[in-house]
Amino acid sequence: MNRFAARVWILIVCARAMASAATTDGDITNVMDAGGTEASPAQYILGASGPYDLSLDGTRVGDSTSWNQLTIQHESTLTISSGRGLTVGSLEGSHNNRVDLNASSLRADWVDLGFSGHENQMNIYNGSTVSTTEDFRIGYNASATGNSATVSGTGSSLTTGTYLTVGFYSSENKLSITNGGQVTTGGGVTIGNGDSWSGSGNKNQVVVAGSQSRLSVTSGTLWVGRLGDENTVLVEGGAFVNAADDVIIGAQGGNNNDITLSGFNSILYVENSLSLGGVNPITSSYSGGNTLTVEDGSLVNVGSIVIKEGNEAAGDNVIRLNGGYIALWGDVSPEVDGWLNDGLILVWNPETLSWEDALGSEYFDVRYLESPEDALAFTGYDDLGGYTILTSMVPEPSTYAAAFAVLALLAVCMIRRRRPRMESFACDSVR
Structure with missing residues (x-):
């Protein structure tokens, strides 16, 4: 046997060994906890050779062990029985467990992606769907850090009956919605739900990126930093975020949280109000350093904005403009004048490469536009007649x-x- 043939034979043997080592279809139980290594995770495959529908009781991928991987493929469906849910990374020592959905479906009452375990993943792609009748939580307890979910591709979706939380009492968790992925929640969304005893709920992130990518909050508040600090939402590349109620950045004492929009057709639509800052219900201290950053032709369309008092340590809560647009319903020039006088609007100075006070800046512009045609000519966006438009003027590419x-x-x-x-x-x- 020559060397080439020997290598092929070794590859075939390895592939057969891996396939035989995987637990598949009807042999999968509700506790997937054999444990593995980074190089050789414990494999569970639903739809190993074709579509396969499976119903399980309350299900755990990684209970006390790590490196367990569930793959749902070939248009298969995993249904967790009524009243039960799916936990990925249950105990504190359970990490790097993973659920991949490829053109398949998962249905459960709730999902905890990282209950106490860290660095667990769920990937929803190629038209796959995940639906819960209740909550979907990414990172629950303080030890559940670095967990991540990705919804990517046209037709791929995550739908929750109630709340979506990224960082319930934990930090550094992430949700990515990319390449046309869709996330819809029946209740509110919280990114960074902190607490007063563990100091957690920090540095969690949601990224909505790419044309047709969408986050829809159909009911309840979108909270970015609810007692937590340094949590972020990034909307870029033509993505869309819709909040049917309110948006609060830095609620209940949360500091240095931010929503940033970048790129034309990247839109945050807020039906009611957007608030910057809040008050800690226990200490009565104010939130500070929270920001709404609107850049590069992006748009925030909002009914009203409330900017609350900041604090000495973190600073003011502010609006930052760098070539983007904020459209406020009605003629709210007096409110804008108040923000300007208080130094709560900053614009990017391309000469000094720094943020500067909008009051008196040559780069700041605000105008009330009654006509939709005038608003379209000014912003490039339809249906903004009757809005007050705030922006910072930057040189055109030709300039x-x-x-x-x-x-x-x-x-x-x-x-x-x-x-x-x-x-x-x-x-x-x-x-």
Whole structure:
């Protein structure tokens, strides 16, 4: 047997060994906890050779062990019986467990992705769907850090009957909605639910990225930092976030939380109000350093904005504009004047490469536009007639191009000055 044939034979044997080691279809039980390693996780495959529908009682992928992987594929469906849910990474020592859905479905009353375990994952892609009648939580207890869920691709969706939480009492968890993925919640959404005893609920993140990617909060509040600190929402690349009720950034004493939008057609639509800051119900201290950042042609369309008092340590709660638009319903010029006088609107200065006070800045613009046509011409967005528009004006791409061209020409001129005078005529003629 030559070397090539030997290698092929080894690969075939390894593949057969891995397949035989996996627990598949009807042999899968509600506790998947054999445990494995990074190089060789314990494999559970639903739909090993074709569609397979399975119903289980309350289910755990990784109870006390780590590196357990459940794959649901080939249009298979896993249904967790009524009144029960799915836990991925149950106990504190259970980490790096994973659930992958590929063109398949999962139905459960609730899902805990990282109850006490850390760095557990769920990936929903290729048109897969996950639906819960109750909550979907990413990172529950303080030890449940670094857990992540991804909903990616057209037709891929996560739907919750009630609440979606990223970082219930835990930190550094993440939800990514990309490439046309959809997440819809029947209740509120909380990113960074902190507490007063463990200091957790910090640095959790939601990313909504790409055209047709969408987060829809159909009922309840979207909280970004509810007693937690440094939690973020990033909306970019033409993604859309819809909040049917309110949005609060930095509630109940949460500091330095942020929503950032970037890129044309990246939109946050808030039916009611958006608030920056709040008060800790236990200590009565104010939230501070919370920000709404709107950049690069993105849009926040909101009924009203409330900016609450900050604190000395974290600073004011502020709006930051860098070429994006905030559309406030009605003529709210007096409110905007108040924010300007209090220094609560900052704009990006492209010359100093820093944020500056909008009051008196040449880069800040605010205007009430009654006509939809005027609003479209000003912002590039439809249906903004009757809104007060806040923005920071930045040079158009053509302006940047012209500026770079002039700089390049001047650089050439400086180089040519070192040559004989007769060779610099072209540069002298432009002075």
